[in-house]
Amino acid sequence: MNNINMNSKLIDRFLNRAKNWKDEMTLLRKICLDCLLTEEFKWMHPCYTYQGKNIVLIHEFKDYCALLIHKGALLKDTDTILIQQTENVQSARQIRFTNLQEIIDLEQTIKAYIYEAIEVEKAGLEVKMKKTDEFTMVDEFKKVLEDDSNLKTAFQSLTPRRQRGYLLYFSQAKQSKTRESRVQKCIPKILEGKGLND
Incomplete structure:
Protein backbone atom coordinates (compact mmCIF):
# COMPACT_ATOMS: atom_id res chain seq x y z
CA MET A 1 0.00 0.00 0.00
CA ALA A 123 9.63 31.72 -1.68
CA GLY A 124 11.56 29.98 1.09
CA LEU A 125 10.49 32.53 3.70
CA GLU A 126 11.17 31.73 7.35
CA VAL A 127 9.75 33.15 10.55
CA LYS A 128 12.43 34.94 12.56
CA MET A 129 12.38 32.99 15.81
CA LYS A 130 13.28 34.46 19.17
CA LYS A 131 16.67 33.37 20.46
CA THR A 132 16.84 31.43 23.71
CA ASP A 133 18.30 34.40 25.59
CA GLU A 134 15.24 36.46 24.59
CA PHE A 135 12.96 34.18 26.63
CA THR A 136 12.16 35.10 30.22
CA MET A 137 14.10 33.27 32.90
CA VAL A 138 12.07 33.34 36.11
CA ASP A 139 13.81 34.46 39.29
CA GLU A 140 13.17 31.11 40.95
CA PHE A 141 15.21 29.34 38.26
CA LYS A 142 17.92 32.05 38.14
CA LYS A 143 18.53 31.61 41.88
CA VAL A 144 18.82 27.82 41.60
CA LEU A 145 21.31 28.19 38.72
CA GLU A 146 23.37 30.71 40.70
CA ASP A 147 23.51 28.31 43.66
CA ASP A 148 24.33 25.16 41.68
CA SER A 149 27.14 25.39 39.11
CA ASN A 150 26.61 21.76 37.98
CA LEU A 151 22.98 22.50 37.17
CA LYS A 152 23.97 25.71 35.38
CA THR A 153 26.49 23.80 33.25
CA ALA A 154 23.95 21.06 32.52
CA PHE A 155 21.30 23.61 31.50
CA GLN A 156 23.74 25.49 29.24
CA SER A 157 24.68 22.15 27.62
CA LEU A 158 21.08 21.48 26.56
CA THR A 159 20.03 22.25 23.01
CA PRO A 160 18.42 25.69 22.59
CA ARG A 161 15.06 24.01 21.96
CA ARG A 162 15.23 22.11 25.24
CA GLN A 163 16.30 25.24 27.11
CA ARG A 164 13.34 27.17 25.66
CA GLY A 165 10.98 24.35 26.66
CA TYR A 166 12.03 24.66 30.29
CA LEU A 167 12.00 28.45 30.29
CA LEU A 168 8.47 28.52 28.85
CA TYR A 169 7.26 25.86 31.27
CA PHE A 170 8.62 27.72 34.29
CA SER A 171 7.35 31.12 33.16
CA GLN A 172 3.80 29.88 32.51
CA ALA A 173 3.19 29.34 36.24
CA LYS A 174 1.45 32.34 37.78
CA GLN A 175 2.58 31.84 41.40
CA SER A 176 6.12 31.77 42.73
CA LYS A 177 5.38 28.61 44.72
CA THR A 178 4.31 26.81 41.54
CA ARG A 179 7.39 28.04 39.66
CA GLU A 180 9.64 26.78 42.48
CA SER A 181 7.89 23.40 42.43
CA ARG A 182 8.29 23.10 38.66
CA VAL A 183 11.98 24.00 38.86
CA GLN A 184 12.62 21.42 41.59
CA LYS A 185 10.82 18.67 39.68
CA CYS A 186 12.82 19.39 36.51
CA ILE A 187 16.30 19.51 38.06
CA PRO A 188 16.95 15.73 37.71
CA LYS A 189 15.97 15.81 34.01
CA ILE A 190 18.18 18.82 33.32
CA LEU A 191 21.12 17.11 35.05
CA GLU A 192 20.52 14.05 32.85
CA GLY A 193 20.66 16.24 29.73
CA LYS A 194 16.99 15.65 28.94
CA GLY A 195 14.35 18.02 27.69
CA LEU A 196 11.04 18.66 29.39
CA ASN A 197 9.22 16.04 27.30
CA ASP A 198 12.01 13.47 26.91
Whole structure:
Protein backbone atom coordinates (compact mmCIF):
# COMPACT_ATOMS: atom_id res chain seq x y z
CA MET A 1 0.00 0.00 0.00
CA ASN A 2 1.47 3.37 -0.91
CA ASN A 3 1.96 6.21 1.53
CA ILE A 4 -0.86 8.35 0.09
CA ASN A 5 -3.44 5.57 0.55
CA MET A 6 -2.14 4.88 4.07
CA ASN A 7 -2.42 8.56 5.02
CA SER A 8 -5.95 8.75 3.61
CA LYS A 9 -6.98 5.70 5.64
CA LEU A 10 -5.48 7.15 8.81
CA ILE A 11 -7.33 10.42 8.25
CA ASP A 12 -10.58 8.57 7.48
CA ARG A 13 -10.18 6.75 10.79
CA PHE A 14 -9.35 10.03 12.60
CA LEU A 15 -12.50 11.67 11.23
CA ASN A 16 -14.70 8.64 11.89
CA ARG A 17 -13.60 8.58 15.53
CA ALA A 18 -14.08 12.32 16.05
CA LYS A 19 -16.65 13.00 18.74
CA ASN A 20 -16.91 16.70 17.91
CA TRP A 21 -16.34 18.74 14.77
CA LYS A 22 -16.50 15.76 12.37
CA ASP A 23 -18.45 17.63 9.65
CA GLU A 24 -16.32 20.76 10.07
CA MET A 25 -13.03 18.86 9.83
CA THR A 26 -14.31 16.85 6.86
CA LEU A 27 -15.04 20.08 4.99
CA LEU A 28 -11.63 21.53 5.95
CA ARG A 29 -10.06 18.34 4.55
CA LYS A 30 -11.91 18.82 1.26
CA ILE A 31 -10.78 22.46 1.07
CA CYS A 32 -7.13 21.46 1.64
CA LEU A 33 -7.33 18.78 -1.02
CA ASP A 34 -9.00 21.26 -3.43
CA CYS A 35 -5.84 23.36 -3.02
CA LEU A 36 -3.84 20.37 -4.35
CA LEU A 37 -1.93 19.82 -1.13
CA THR A 38 -0.57 16.38 -0.25
CA GLU A 39 -2.48 14.71 2.54
CA GLU A 40 -0.40 13.28 5.37
CA PHE A 41 -1.02 12.22 8.95
CA LYS A 42 1.39 13.88 11.40
CA TRP A 43 1.23 14.54 15.13
CA MET A 44 -1.91 12.38 15.16
CA HIS A 45 -3.75 14.91 12.95
CA PRO A 46 -4.46 15.53 9.25
CA CYS A 47 -1.57 17.57 7.87
CA TYR A 48 -1.33 19.01 4.37
CA THR A 49 1.99 19.62 2.68
CA TYR A 50 3.45 21.18 -0.45
CA GLN A 51 6.56 19.46 -1.82
CA GLY A 52 7.23 17.94 1.59
CA LYS A 53 6.79 21.20 3.51
CA ASN A 54 4.05 21.50 6.13
CA ILE A 55 1.41 24.05 5.13
CA VAL A 56 -1.67 23.43 7.30
CA LEU A 57 -2.89 21.08 10.01
CA ILE A 58 -6.47 20.34 11.01
CA HIS A 59 -7.05 19.95 14.73
CA GLU A 60 -9.87 19.98 17.20
CA PHE A 61 -10.32 21.39 20.65
CA LYS A 62 -13.18 21.32 23.12
CA ASP A 63 -14.71 24.64 22.04
CA TYR A 64 -13.63 24.83 18.39
CA CYS A 65 -11.82 23.15 15.54
CA ALA A 66 -9.07 24.93 13.67
CA LEU A 67 -6.97 25.08 10.57
CA LEU A 68 -3.43 25.75 11.76
CA ILE A 69 -1.21 27.48 9.20
CA HIS A 70 2.39 26.54 10.01
CA LYS A 71 3.91 29.85 8.90
CA GLY A 72 0.78 31.91 9.51
CA ALA A 73 2.81 34.69 11.10
CA LEU A 74 4.12 35.51 7.61
CA LEU A 75 0.67 35.89 6.00
CA LYS A 76 -0.87 39.30 5.37
CA ASP A 77 -4.10 38.32 7.21
CA THR A 78 -6.15 40.85 5.25
CA ASP A 79 -9.39 39.46 6.75
CA THR A 80 -7.96 39.49 10.31
CA ILE A 81 -8.98 35.89 11.00
CA LEU A 82 -5.64 34.47 12.16
CA ILE A 83 -5.22 33.77 15.85
CA GLN A 84 -1.97 33.30 17.74
CA GLN A 85 -2.73 30.29 19.94
CA THR A 86 -0.60 31.51 22.86
CA GLU A 87 1.88 34.35 23.24
CA ASN A 88 4.73 31.84 22.99
CA VAL A 89 3.74 30.48 19.58
CA GLN A 90 6.07 32.22 17.16
CA SER A 91 5.21 30.89 13.71
CA ALA A 92 1.86 29.11 13.49
CA ARG A 93 -1.53 30.81 13.42
CA GLN A 94 -5.03 29.33 13.59
CA ILE A 95 -8.30 30.01 11.85
CA ARG A 96 -10.92 28.85 14.37
CA PHE A 97 -14.41 27.56 13.68
CA THR A 98 -17.33 26.82 15.97
CA ASN A 99 -19.79 25.60 13.33
CA LEU A 100 -19.98 24.28 9.79
CA GLN A 101 -21.60 27.41 8.36
CA GLU A 102 -18.55 29.52 9.29
CA ILE A 103 -16.38 27.27 7.12
CA ILE A 104 -18.88 27.33 4.26
CA ASP A 105 -19.05 31.14 4.41
CA LEU A 106 -15.25 31.48 4.54
CA GLU A 107 -14.32 28.77 2.03
CA GLN A 108 -12.89 31.13 -0.60
CA THR A 109 -11.01 33.12 2.05
CA ILE A 110 -9.60 29.91 3.56
CA LYS A 111 -8.40 28.83 0.12
CA ALA A 112 -6.80 32.25 -0.46
CA TYR A 113 -4.92 31.92 2.84
CA ILE A 114 -3.77 28.40 1.93
CA TYR A 115 -2.55 29.59 -1.47
CA GLU A 116 -0.70 32.47 0.21
CA ALA A 117 0.89 29.98 2.63
CA ILE A 118 2.02 27.89 -0.35
CA GLU A 119 3.60 30.99 -1.91
CA VAL A 120 5.40 31.73 1.37
CA GLU A 121 6.84 28.22 1.23
CA LYS A 122 7.77 28.49 -2.45
CA ALA A 123 9.63 31.72 -1.68
CA GLY A 124 11.56 29.98 1.09
CA LEU A 125 10.49 32.53 3.70
CA GLU A 126 11.17 31.73 7.35
CA VAL A 127 9.75 33.15 10.55
CA LYS A 128 12.43 34.94 12.56
CA MET A 129 12.38 32.99 15.81
CA LYS A 130 13.28 34.46 19.17
CA LYS A 131 16.67 33.37 20.46
CA THR A 132 16.84 31.43 23.71
CA ASP A 133 18.30 34.40 25.59
CA GLU A 134 15.24 36.46 24.59
CA PHE A 135 12.96 34.18 26.63
CA THR A 136 12.16 35.10 30.22
CA MET A 137 14.10 33.27 32.90
CA VAL A 138 12.07 33.34 36.11
CA ASP A 139 13.81 34.46 39.29
CA GLU A 140 13.17 31.11 40.95
CA PHE A 141 15.21 29.34 38.26
CA LYS A 142 17.92 32.05 38.14
CA LYS A 143 18.53 31.61 41.88
CA VAL A 144 18.82 27.82 41.60
CA LEU A 145 21.31 28.19 38.72
CA GLU A 146 23.37 30.71 40.70
CA ASP A 147 23.51 28.31 43.66
CA ASP A 148 24.33 25.16 41.68
CA SER A 149 27.14 25.39 39.11
CA ASN A 150 26.61 21.76 37.98
CA LEU A 151 22.98 22.50 37.17
CA LYS A 152 23.97 25.71 35.38
CA THR A 153 26.49 23.80 33.25
CA ALA A 154 23.95 21.06 32.52
CA PHE A 155 21.30 23.61 31.50
CA GLN A 156 23.74 25.49 29.24
CA SER A 157 24.68 22.15 27.62
CA LEU A 158 21.08 21.48 26.56
CA THR A 159 20.03 22.25 23.01
CA PRO A 160 18.42 25.69 22.59
CA ARG A 161 15.06 24.01 21.96
CA ARG A 162 15.23 22.11 25.24
CA GLN A 163 16.30 25.24 27.11
CA ARG A 164 13.34 27.17 25.66
CA GLY A 165 10.98 24.35 26.66
CA TYR A 166 12.03 24.66 30.29
CA LEU A 167 12.00 28.45 30.29
CA LEU A 168 8.47 28.52 28.85
CA TYR A 169 7.26 25.86 31.27
CA PHE A 170 8.62 27.72 34.29
CA SER A 171 7.35 31.12 33.16
CA GLN A 172 3.80 29.88 32.51
CA ALA A 173 3.19 29.34 36.24
CA LYS A 174 1.45 32.34 37.78
CA GLN A 175 2.58 31.84 41.40
CA SER A 176 6.12 31.77 42.73
CA LYS A 177 5.38 28.61 44.72
CA THR A 178 4.31 26.81 41.54
CA ARG A 179 7.39 28.04 39.66
CA GLU A 180 9.64 26.78 42.48
CA SER A 181 7.89 23.40 42.43
CA ARG A 182 8.29 23.10 38.66
CA VAL A 183 11.98 24.00 38.86
CA GLN A 184 12.62 21.42 41.59
CA LYS A 185 10.82 18.67 39.68
CA CYS A 186 12.82 19.39 36.51
CA ILE A 187 16.30 19.51 38.06
CA PRO A 188 16.95 15.73 37.71
CA LYS A 189 15.97 15.81 34.01
CA ILE A 190 18.18 18.82 33.32
CA LEU A 191 21.12 17.11 35.05
CA GLU A 192 20.52 14.05 32.85
CA GLY A 193 20.66 16.24 29.73
CA LYS A 194 16.99 15.65 28.94
CA GLY A 195 14.35 18.02 27.69
CA LEU A 196 11.04 18.66 29.39
CA ASN A 197 9.22 16.04 27.30
CA ASP A 198 12.01 13.47 26.91
